[in-house]
Amino acid sequence: MRVTVRTLCAIGITLGLLFTGACRRSEGGSATTPPATGFPATNAITTAPLGQVAGASGNVTALSIANPFERNPQAIEQGKQLYIKMNCAGCHAYNGKGNMGPDLTDTYWRYGGLPVEIYKSIEEGRPQGMPSWGAALPPEDIWKLVAYIESFGGSVSAKDYEHARQGDQPGEQIAPEVLAQKP
């Protein structure tokens, strides 16, 4: 068989499509090997405050800690298995809409909807009946749960941490005096 230019092009395009598909698939890496940057350090997470910091200048960069498993499809799937097996579904419902526990799919978060805030709620537990999972689940499993909860669509992106605390919504106007206040 003679190898024509047409044949070569066909082979090349096919291989190209296959490879790009594979690239999309492995974005984020495997869910069961630790991410290249490792998991966020425990002491960094601990410094993320529940309330705002007293005094004008406070270091809240801890709130911008991102989920290393964000949008990782294997992590989301494993987070879903954990959500069911750890009985999260029993309080928060299989579709996340809540029952005994609050709705995790809406945009209201009593203790904050940033990835690190959701992580802390799971790890520490909360006073009105949310158990503390920090002893039972290692950070890897908790971040997978956070990834699954983020996939519901109601959480806040880590980089928007200031806006989340201050009740801002996309598309809003900002009064000029407020803009002027920013450091």
Place this chain on the structure above:
Amino acid sequence: MELTAHAAAGSANLTGATFNFAPGDPAGEWHSQARDYANTRYSTLDQIDTSNVKKLRIAWTFSDGTEGGHEAAPLVVDNTMYVVTPFPDVLYALDLTKTGEPIKWTFKPNPSPMGKGKACCDSVNRGVAYADGKLIYNLLDDHTVAVDAKTGKELWRTKMGNVETGETMTMAPFVVGNKVYVGNSGGEMGAWGWIAALDVASGKELWRAYSTGSDQQVRIGTDFKPFYEQFKGKDLGISTWPAGMWRHGAGTVWAWVSYDPQLNLIYYGTSNPSPRVPDQRPGDNLWTSTIFARDANTGMARWAYQTTPHDRWDFDGVNENILLDLPIDGKMRKALVHFDRNAYAYTIDRTSGEVLRAAPFTYQNWSSGFDRKTGRPTVNPDKEPHPDVKLVNVCPPDLGGKDWEPAAASPRTGLVYASIFNLCMDLTDNKVGYIPSTPYDGMNIRRFAAPGGNLGEFMAWNPATGKKVWSVKETYMTMSGVLATAGDLVFYGTSDGWFRGVDARTGKVLWSQKVGSGIIGQPTTFLGPDQRQYIAISSGVGGAAVVRADINAGKPAAFPAGGNTLYVFSIGGDSVTADSKLSTR
């Protein structure tokens, strides 16, 4: 003419049923959630009757300032009204002798907020009990507390369980003499169900009977004489479970207790088994979904009857048992009437546990019949759930054909009146492990209306024949308790906020009032200091009636927001405030 005289007196008792109204509390007061030992919820007051009920208006209201479903009935003792709120379980005493019914005292028990996240069906409180100058009630965090009725000071507090394990307490205590009976909640949390008797004076626990475990733990002894063969045997509370699973088998006691003073027996039911995935716990799972008769002094069981063996759909057996004597097949029987979650209405001989009548009172398809010889329902194999398989159109759903909302009975008509449901579900079970303080559940449910399209229904039932006499269909769920009065009226409320007065004989709705939020509480009636008859009901939707968007799919959002207002009605809205003679301002 005789017929006219009969009709004029309106004394046609259709069933021949008679009731024992012990302990005979004063007609103008309301001392117990269920009114009396037999749980009739019937009042002899007849100022408000079928001729003037349409003139009922709001006399006064009281907001208690809390969130959540309001399930309790207000008590009235000695011209003081006692109102308990859902979590944080605050108790108010309102002075009915003064204009504006001001707060006499407030008792704040400070229960642990952890209970809020452990209560399956809202952090509710089903009411207080009055005994011996005390008000006794349960806190969500497993403490029973007694408060001085005059001063509002705490007299005693007994820790009955540990809220950290997932069990809570929501039921209204039941007093007989010097004992008060209380039970736990947590059938979705793998709790270990029990009922206990406390001494009214000191709060000390006298005995506790568990719902699973050895005969000793369940307080089954030589006096135990169940009617059916499957309940005879040793340690059935262990052997009807896979090894060890009885420990977290639930069978909690979270609703009503009744009492027969002549037989000296208390009657109550136990919850569903845990987990709610039946394939994980083969066996009959005794003694869950079971009605017990126990000696009121010692707690030793006399008989037991399991309404739903190896319950697969969360059909608790906790609904009230109304005690009545009635003629069955020509003979007078000491019986009880029980509308079970499984959609069957039972008339049971309360001396022996024999089922005299069992008939569905609402649409159901889980069972193809009831075997009178064995006392077992015949399960439809198509409606048996298995893990990871979606089972469609199972009726009734986990909430049952009727839930805890208590029925009432009238000696004038001989009928029993109940708020019931017309619901089905799609169900997928997921296997679950037991992790203490988390749900031990596994049911993934979508609920919707059964054939007919209405979600609720209010009905009159003939316990002698096992048939519905009349019913009022409601668009939304009817999850309120019922009040029956000598004015030949019955009262109930809907979850979208309508409070209705109905002719007890004909089923005609004579009066309706829209209130601030949905009604899931229990109405009561009393005489004020002005000797006027009032009707009281709390509004504040929640509980398990908050089944939300999935049940209202397609309908406009007529489902109300929550609320916390007590409404008191009288003819014309007249009350102490309008009577200057009694006003103290």
Place this chain on the structure above:
Amino acid sequence: MMLAEALRGESSMAYHHTFGPAVDRITSLGWGLAIISLLVIAIISVLLLGGMFRKRVAHSQGLAVRSDSGGVSWIYVGTGISTVILAGCMLWTMVVTAAVSRPPKTPALTVEVTASQFWWSVRYEGVSTARSFITANEIHIPVGEPVRIELSSADVIHSFWIPQLAGKMDVIPGQTNVSWLEADKAGNYRGQCAAFCGAQHAHMALLVVADPAPAFAAWQESQLSETAVTNGESDGQKVFETHCAVCHTIRGVTPEGIRGPDLSHLKTRSTIAAGLLLNTPANLAAWIANPQSFKPGARMPAQILSGAELTAVTSYLSKLD
């Protein structure tokens, strides 16, 4: 330190040497078909080679068409023999597969096997409900008795295969497949997941232990018993309850965690990690500290335990008999 040692030289993946009526006849069939096939190959090869190297007759006349020298009858003979042999093989195969499709008598014992990534949960039904119990990765059966196996999957498609006792039966989510097996003699038989199911498919083994009847009954009783709290191991038990009980169960001690294998009576098992490691304290400690180093992709995450906690819980687990 692997499974082969545990089996002490019994090479148990050798499916041509079987020990049970569920597969013995298949083994004979296999050998039979192999021998027939080899013979056929031999005969055809001889004929073909003969045909290739046969001397050709020279044709000086150059006729366009050769006259028929009468070889057609060989075609009929050849086809006829092939048909008879193939029909015979087909019949033999059908008879054997029908014979092994169900056990010779109704099995007294039913075992429910649930396959997960990457381990096996095993549930024994008892004569009464209270005598049913759960274990993992190791199935004990009585010698000489057929055992019914009900197969279900917790996640993806797996396949249940005990080469020396039972043929492959796929385990498919959403349905229950039924297989059976029986062991003629006592011993340990290795099994393996036989349908690719994920990263650790190759390390998803299981062990079938055939015991004589009294030993089997004793094993059942010990599995049903609830572990007593062993003095001196209470630290280890506390570590287990805090860190492990959300996924693992120890009957009588902690309630049912179901995400991972049931660990009741762990000491009675010869291997851990679904047949990957010998059940020794050293292996236990290494596995618990970092399962991913042995089985990357297994669902058990690395545990964050201090040295003292690890020692305590390993000691506790290795004493669970």
